[in-house]
Amino acid sequence: MLSGRLDRWLSPAPRGDRVGWIFQHDFAHRGLHSGTVPENSMAAFAAAMAGGHGIELDVQRSSDGQSVVFHDAALERLTGAHGAVNRRSAAQLAELRLMGTDEAIPTLRQVLAQVAGRVPILIEIKSRREGQVSGRCLAVRRVLEGYTGPHAVMSFDPRVARWFHRHSPHTVRGLVMSEDGNRTLAARAKRRLAMWSARPDFLACDVRDLPSRFVAAQRARGVPVASWTVRSADEAARVARYADAPIFEVGAAQD
Template identity: 65%
Template structure:
């Protein structure tokens, strides 16, 4: 009960007119990739747009302060290059080809120009404890200026959602969560502390941790709940039962 009262006091329910578009949409996890189409590639995004799906993508900062669409901290798994993304300039990264296809790493600007408001977009801002979040948040906000499509930012790092809540509240911002099956008291306390710090307007929850009493309570309060990564028909059904929209790939993408 104390947690519920503090949730309501510290994190007010979002304005439904601002967040309602998040519901009822299936989002392609890093675009519709696979079968020779790399993740987070222009081709994967084009396939998602063609299918009328929303798109979830990952964003990192370059050494010269730009936002690029790439998941891993290192280049090694997804390209023929190696080393940290953050140590490369945007112009250099845009020439690096993604393994398994002919596309190169897109900037966030190129991605948004490609989507052009045709489908909803979720931008996951990559972060970790020893990385400053402000430069990347600023880079994303600058890139989003003037964009006229449904778009939201989200992150596992509560500092990201908190930054947008304070400095750019008109950009819809959310918190990404995995409980890893841990619902002990200490884990529950940490979850609520992160929620209070982040002050999100929606949640993106690990489908493996659904159903969840916390999720159900916030959903009842009006927080849209998306769920990731939906990779099977079974998980798609769980997403339909417990959340407002799947972030899916592979067999989890419904025909």
């Protein structure tokens, strides 16, 4: 098919030795968090490592240009403070506490020092489509310099993977995707255009999309597919059959 030939030309599959570690792990979504252990916290990452799991985490950019590990653009849900993450410095963010615990908002540098290559890390870079991504990407690349443990960056925004393809080609990069129930011809074309633009080494798809003809086609040509967010045994079984690596929350870890 023409689409398959275009996939191979515009978004070539990666070398197996570059991405093989993705097939060998499951990944704790925002760390191994619970009602008493906040997501994206040092405690959640320590728990994931203790269980032998890889880590998926989220990165925002602080007002002073540092990469901080936090999912939301706003502070309210997780800290009770008000305002945007990018309006405060990394030091100011570190003074806040997550979900009323003693856990603070860590920087990506702190997390990498904690993990120290013991388990693989998937770093999701958050972006706003109306904004630039270069500053966020550059902040992450600076922290990753010299880090030798298995790691990858990924984003819903294809500009992020494209930036790393151009400016940090040794960094494994992924494109996060969701069909969101839309499998029209226009939606399928949009997803392929995003992939061709991003040139990712792997995909991270919504578990609710599985099984997917698009995902199957990419796996068949050697592109690894992680799947998020796995929360049940049924979803874990679907990922085992139709994808390569689960990104899971507590209770759905793979044996």
